[in-house]
Amino acid sequence: MPTIASKPSGAKRGRPGHDQDSVLSIAVQVFNKHGYDATSMGTLADNLGISKSAIYHxxxxxxxxxxxxxxxxLIPLEALGEDPRATMGTAAERLEFVLRSTIRVLVERQPYVTLLLRLRGNTEIERRALERRRAVDRRLADLVVGAQQEGSLRADIDPRTTTRLMFGTINSLVEWYRPDGPSTPQQVEDNAIAMMLDGLRA
Amino acid sequence: MPTIASKPSGAKRGRPGHDQDSVLSIAVQVFNKHGYDATSMGTLADNLGISKSAIYHxxxxxxxxxxxxxxxxLIPLEALGEDPRATMGTAAERLEFVLRSTIRVLVERQPYVTLLLRLRGNTEIERRALERRRAVDRRLADLVVGAQQEGSLRADIDPRTTTRLMFGTINSLVEWYRPDGPSTPQQVEDNAIAMMLDGLRA
DNA sequence: GTCTATATGTTGATAGAC
DNA sequence: GTCTATCAACATATAGAC
Structure with missing residues (x-):
């Protein structure tokens, strides 16, 4: 099995010479490749190029x-709620701002958000994270309801379904968007918004 | 931890009295709740109400x-390609047919498709399934390209991105649609198609 | 169809040397 | 900052009785 090659950020001399950040960043890649539960400290060690016990340093x-x-x-996602543009203007304006900035966070912090979106709530740590995620989601859901009541979004789809469809579309970005691929973050953002709001029909 | 209560289909008398189908159907629910890798034969046994070793019967x-x-x-998804309506008419007609029937399969066989969509390819079994899934996906991707070339879908989004956005929206259904919820399968199908093709804007 | 007991390997984590 | 050696807990799976 090929390992994830990557020089630690502050590489010095000898061999790996990891610090906490380089361990974290590689760990997240490995977690996403095999799934968190399926990733043992042993495979993680292999990918870091050090022994299992060295991880615990x-x-x-x-x-x-x-x-x-x-x-x-979670911290960047929660920060979106603090932005004044998320609380000013029409519901439609606030919604589009939050949608676009959510997409930008997903794309910029893709590996970390991927991990978050795949949680099943098996441990206390996972359940705490899921609760924070739900709080973020609720804010966006309220904006959708607002925009629909305001008349900016079509009313023939019920608000819960509208919200779910938008979440589904946005969240799926982490499963296929690659920063080194052919599309820029701006293009993905524009394309996703274009499909959701205006549709794909020519 | 609450277990998944469910009488086996062919319940007779004593206690559980499972058959292969009832084991499979409960297993899939438990796999989806905790993740396949995080589900031990022990927790599965608890949910079935029998001992670990009895599962191996x-x-x-x-x-x-x-x-x-x-x-x-996979079998129902693969079968969609055999339907004559998937190979006749304009690309737009064929695409809408395949989109709608894919959604219907996702909704009808939700637990099984959920399991499929969460695979990471850790074992040979998972990799074989992922290869079959990719073959199904390729067919749908070709239809999108066809519809775009035909002029039925907007051309300002590149075909790969269009395909990914559609897959993302459709596949996300398994994460939130519940057959016992407020929406009928027909409504979900219509709403998802409505957003993707015509957009949410009023 | 189910059980108890057990074999055999893997897991996350620790102790202590270099 | 890394290693080797080790541990208890838990994993999947089997043997054989009821």
Whole structure:
């Protein structure tokens, strides 16, 4: 099995020479490749190029690694609610702003958000993260309802379904968007918004 | 932890009295709740109301259980390609037919398709299933390209992105649609198609 | 069709040397 | 910052009785 090659950010001399950030960033890649539960500290060690026990010099536990990774996704998502543009103007304007900035966070922090979106809530750490995610989701759901009541969004689809469809479309970005692919983040953002609001029909 | 209560289809007398189908159907629910890798034969046994070893009376291995479950999703998906309506008429007509019938399969066989869509390709069984899934996906991707060349779909979004956005929207249904919820399958199908083709804007 | 007991490997994590 | 050696817990799966 090929491992994830990547020089640690602060590489010095000897061999790997990892620090906490390089461990975290590689760990998240490996978690996403095989799934968090299917990734053992052994395979993670192989991908880091160090031994299992050396990981514990940088991080106290596998769960803590997950916890730190999820923060990398949740903190920027939670910050979107603080932006004044999310609370001013018509519901339609606020909604489009939040949709676009959510997409931008998903794309910029893709590996971390991927991990978040695949959680099943098996441990206390996962359940805490899922609760924070639900809080973020609720804000967006309220904006959709607002835009629909305001008359900016079609009313022949019920608000819950509208919200779910938008979430589904946006969240699926993490499953296929690659920063090194042919599309720029701006193009993906525009294309997703274009389909959701105006449709694909010519 | 609450277990998944469900009487086996052919319940007779004593206690559980499972057959292969009831084991499979409950197993898939548990797999989806905790993730396949995170589900041990022990937790599965608890949910079935029998002991670990009793499972092996019905099924030769955990991997075989997964294999049978994935067939339940893949066979109907593969069958869509055989339908004459998928190969006749304009590309736009064929595309809408395949989109709608794909949605219907996702909704009807939701637990099995959910399992399929979450695979990471960790074992040979998973990789074989993913290859079959990719073959199904390629057919739909070709239809999108056809419809775009034909002029039925807008040309300002590149075909790969168009395809991905549609897959993302459709596939996300398994994450939130519940047959016992407020929406009928027909409504979900119509709403998803409405957003993708005509957009949510009023 | 189910059970108890058990074989055999893998897991996350620790101890202590270099 | 890394290693080897080790551990208890838990994994999948089997043997054989009822």
């Amino acid at each position: 940088h991080v106290p536990s596998k769960g803590d690694l997950l916890d730190k990774a999820l923060d990398e996704a | 019905h099924v030769p291995s955990k991997g075989d259980l997964l294999d049978k479950a994935l067939d339940e999703a």
